[in-house]
Amino acid sequence: MIEAPVRRILGVRVHDVTMGEALRIVEAFLAGGQSHQICTVNPEFVMRAQRDPAFFQTLENADLNVPDGVGLLWAGRVLGQPLRERVPGVELMEALAARAAERGWRIFLLGAAAGVADRAAAVLQARYPGLVVAGTFAGSPRPEDAPAILERLRRARPDLLFVAYGAPQQDLWIARYQPELGIPVAMGVGGAFDFIAGMVPRAPRWMREAGLEWLYRLIRQPWRWRRMLALPQFVLAVLAARYGGGGTGAGAG
Numbered sequence: 741m742i743e744a745p746v747r748r749i750l751g752v753r754v755h756d757v758t759m760g761e762a763l764r765i766v767e768a769f770l771a772g773g774q775s776h777q778i779c780t781v782n783p784e785f786v787m788r789a790q791r792d793p794a795f796f797q798t799l800e801n802a803d804l805n806v807p808d809g810v811g812l813l814w815a816g817r818v819l820g821q822p823l824r825e826r827v828p829g830v831e832l833m834e835a836l837a838a839r840a841a842e843r844g845w846r847i848f849l850l851g852a853a854a855g856v857a858d859r860a861a862a863v864l865q866a867r868y869p870g871l872v873v874a875g876t877f878a879g880s881p882r883p884e885d886a887p888a889i890l891e892r893l894r895r896a897r898p899d900l901l902f903v904a905y906g907a908p909q910q911d912l913w914i915a916r917y918q919p920e921l922g923i924p925v926a927m928g929v930g931g932a933f934d935f936i937a938g939m940v941p942r943a944p945r946w947m948r949e950a951g952l953e954w955l956y957r958l959i960r961q962p963w964r965w966r967r968m969l970a971l972p973q974f975v976l977a978v979l980a981a982r983y984g985g986g987g988t989g990a991g992a993g
């Protein structure tokens with residue numbers, strides 16, 4: 741079992757893992773039997789966790805928090821909390837689907853708009869022959885819908901559950917129901933089903949490499965501007981932690 745180093749970005753727990761290490765860790769989770777939760781931490785998560793104790797606690801308790809987003813790598817450098825590699829949630833999900841096809845792990849896709857999980861599952865099955873899809877369901881994060889969703893999941897008995905309700909709902913949902921579900925690995929994946937199903941294109945590679953994925957998303961989905969205010973707030977908070985003299989800048993000096 742790989743012990744991934746824990747870093748703190750504005751107090752929020754993030755594991756310093758590469759994609760390869762994340763895959764080996766998930767493999768160990770699946771061999772281990774108990775249930776595990778994976779979160780994909782980006783600057784929006786970190787800002788949300790500052791003012792949402794339940795979400796902060798969910799990130800404290802998760803078994804693996806991958807660094808999703810270049811903003812986190814930048815913050816890690818500024819704060820002396822080095823993170824080696826970006827592990828985007830959608831890419832980890834794809835890599836896990838590929839591994840699932842090889843190993844015979846059963847996957848379940850929960851969330852997104854009606855029909856999207858189904859389309860994403862079909863795309864993955866075409867890409868990774870032999871992939872076993874235990875089920876797909878849009879569902880909703882509303883508590884009144886949980887009993888029916890839990891019943892479906894119990895019947896489907898997946899090894900890997902991907903939940904696309906957006907953060908923090910998806911991660912809170914997993915934390916709340918994972919104990920009774922006992923699914924070996926459950927991961928919140930945000931807009932990943934939309935990307936995989938081709939509903940929303942991902943930014944071109946050069947923009948991703950230049951750290952401009954946020955700009956691409958803002959241009960394509962301008963209604964996101966309000967939540968994207970978390971990005972400049974994140975930058976300011978990181979700089980304040982490092983240079984503000986408040987003593988919270990881990991590794992300062």
Ligand code: UDP
Pocket residue numbers: 851852853878880881904905906907929930931932933934
């Ligand atoms: N979503 C959902 N039910 C909800 C809220 C959101 O199924 O009540 C889905 C939405 O359709 C989308 C995903 O959750 O597929 C969240 O996508 P978004 O791009 O907001 O997530 P991010 O990647 O930014 O966390």
